[in-house]
Amino acid sequence: MDPHLLRTYVTVVRLGSFSEAARELGYTQSAVSQHIAALETDLALSLLTRRPVAPTPAGERLLEHAGALLLRLDAARADLDRFAAAPRATLDVAASPLALHARTLAALPATGVTLRAVPRERVPVAVATGEADAGLVDGVAAPSDPLRLPDVAPLTATGVAEEPLAVVLPTTHPLAGRTGLRLDDLVDARWLEAPTAGIPLDRLRAVHGGPAGRGFRTALRYEGGDPRTLAALAAAGHGLALLPLPLATDVPGATAVPLVAPRLVHRTELLLPAGADAEPTGPVAEFTGRLKS
Amino acid sequence: MDPHLLRTYVTVVRLGSFSEAARELGYTQSAVSQHIAALETDLALSLLTRRPVAPTPAGERLLEHAGALLLRLDAARADLDRFAAAPRATLDVAASPLALHARTLAALPATGVTLRAVPRERVPVAVATGEADAGLVDGVAAPSDPLRLPDVAPLTATGVAEEPLAVVLPTTHPLAGRTGLRLDDLVDARWLEAPTAGIPLDRLRAVHGGPAGRGFRTALRYEGGDPRTLAALAAAGHGLALLPLPLATDVPGATAVPLVAPRLVHRTELLLPAGADAEPTGPVAEFTGRLKS
């Protein structure tokens, strides 16, 4: 299970073709064929169906493992490269959209900052692989509880902000007058699924603990990145939205009611490569210093 | 960063010697020397000090990455080997000591079971690498919240039991008369640290959220595996112990007071290789079926 073989395997699957993969990797088609053959004999398994080229069930499993492995490998290399590299004068930050709010934006240095908005799950990856010097992720957690992040590499996470959660409903909604809402009251409601602009509902489904698939049905799925649009959708009656309270206010036609049970907050965390906090100076230190104080 | 090179690197560090590592790996000393040299030139870093042989700071970092990588690699191989292997007639269970209680023990099949008690953090590893067919881990979490387990490989975790937590104190202790205790009341107390027999206090320190190092000081460290001994130590006044309530009762000279705040429970989870739940029959299915019902 040489990483090179895994690398060609995943590209073959991704492109659905040996020859295409060979082109992309700079090999000949023959080499790719031999790589796959080597993997299959090594594992004594058939990994791919040819014609069409698609992974077998065993191949699917290998794909999961291979992805994680190659990621960790890249992360390791990036991490160790940092050791030798000269301290950077610029700051690359990867952030999930909702992790960008007054507190985090204010901490950014005045110059030399590149800010990249990426999906939530890609933030740890970006930091681990060195694409970004630091990351900002948001998510839902119990108060002062750390987020559950996939550990692709040794990263340190520190909480930088916690805000209440609010349910956004049309002003005409029967529950709009409440001062607080319990999740139990909303299990049967229709929700807006917005993985990027909003907060994924998986966590709610898990917390609620009901049988899988029950509750929190999706009315409409919004794949854009703008929370105000999401709130507007809620105002228009397309379903309920879940947002950090500060983002949910002042939306025409919508009312934001804080979620009071279960006790959950919208939490933002700063992600750094483990060991990077030792750096005493530079833009990274400036940024993290301002965030932690 | 060939896994072979990493493998020799970690053994060199572990044994503190090139020659020893060569012997263990079945290489010549020369090969080991070249492996290390290859790594160092590839990363353009000095990884080891010679004489004595010890990792440099950069080497320490590599060690972390290498460990995780090799683990995942073994896990991947084990997982895919399972695909080809014939269904097993026996059941190997790796369990942390406190995960073994009435509920889990009752679910074990009558014959063909090997039960291995391992430290908490080794359970996921054992399941991932195929040393065990299934795992039982215990830990502390908020009610109906999953445990935080290191993801060494795609594993599925399902909760099988939750019990209240109790603080064990000498009957003569001023707080022994309470019906419930808040963690805040106990920050300044002396505690028994018992990573195997008891519940590690890290989680409490994290939940309490105080400044690092403050609170929950350790009076005595017990490295044995018997919770009753731990409770007896608490009875003898060596410090407070934290145990699942059922284990903390009926200890002479000690009183168990439930922990009421923060709301935490002692949770036991079943760990299976992801995808293994598909198996319809055999001892694994019997075990998991009984646990989930």
Place this chain on the structure above:
DNA sequence: GCCCGTCATAAGCATTCGTGATGCGAGGTG
């Protein structure tokens, strides 16, 4: 000061790995 243990380096050799050429089977085309 000599010797022994340990790591580094050099040369030789076997194995591995990638390339180019060729074979083979499936699907499309006239």
Place this chain on the structure above:
DNA sequence: CACCTCGCATCACGAATGCTTATGACGGGC
């Protein structure tokens, strides 16, 4: 229906990698 074409498998060869043996360099112990 024969033929062509496209795409993966296989083969043989040259290059490169990796391991071994042999030797050198350096420290620490007696």
